[in-house]
Amino acid sequence: MSNDFYKNSILPYAGIIIKLCRAYTNCQEDFEDYYQEVCLQIWRSKDNFKAESEWSTWVYRISLNVCLTLLKKKKNNVQHFSSDALPPELTEDDHSFPDENLNQLYKAIRQLSEIDRAVIMLYLEEKSYQEIADIIGTNPNNIGVRIKRIKQRLKKILDGKIN
Numbered sequence: 001m002s003n004d005f006y007k008n009s010i011l012p013y014a015g016i017i018i019k020l021c022r023a024y025t026n027c028q029e030d031f032e033d034y035y036q037e038v039c040l041q042i043w044r045s046k047d048n049f050k051a052e053s054e055w056s057t058w059v060y061r062i063s064l065n066v067c068l069t070l071l072k073k074k075k076n077n078v079q080h081f082s083s084d085a086l087p088p089e090l091t092e093d094d095h096s097f098p099d100e101n102l103n104q105l106y107k108a109i110r111q112l113s114e115i116d117r118a119v120i121m122l123y124l125e126e127k128s129y130q131e132i133a134d135i136i137g138t139n140p141n142n143i144g145v146r147i148k149r150i151k152q153r154l155k156k157i158l159d160g161k162i163n
Helices: 003-023 028-048 055-073 100-109 114-124 129-136 140-158
Strands: none
Touching: 003 028, 003 055, 003 100, 003 114, 028 055, 055 114, 055 129, 100 114, 100 140, 114 129, 114 140, 129 140
């Protein structure tokens, strides 16, 4: 992967890649694996981008698909990557944010189903219902109802009513 491609086509979207990878992992090692695999898959699929959507939508879709695929494979196939290629801000020892409320939110989000995690992460990124539907491959009319139910579930989890 060229340094220019990384700096111009991945790094501007590193925030969402990081957030999605954190939503689907429970430890730093898995997070690093997911992040690297997302970057690799974005690079591998760059020639398939047909500009029918925004580049950011393409990055979201690849990130989500990689996270879901790795989550399913994790039970049977553990892969290890060197963290040498990761930016320094991604190689900290802990898998947490400085804000404890944000840590609690991510912990609650990780208790949601795979698709609900994707929907709420995209919603938190202020994506439109249409963009969310395009990324996860569903109807935009269903997104509003799904987000309302996800918020209710998260509230129950955060209030300690669901473990």
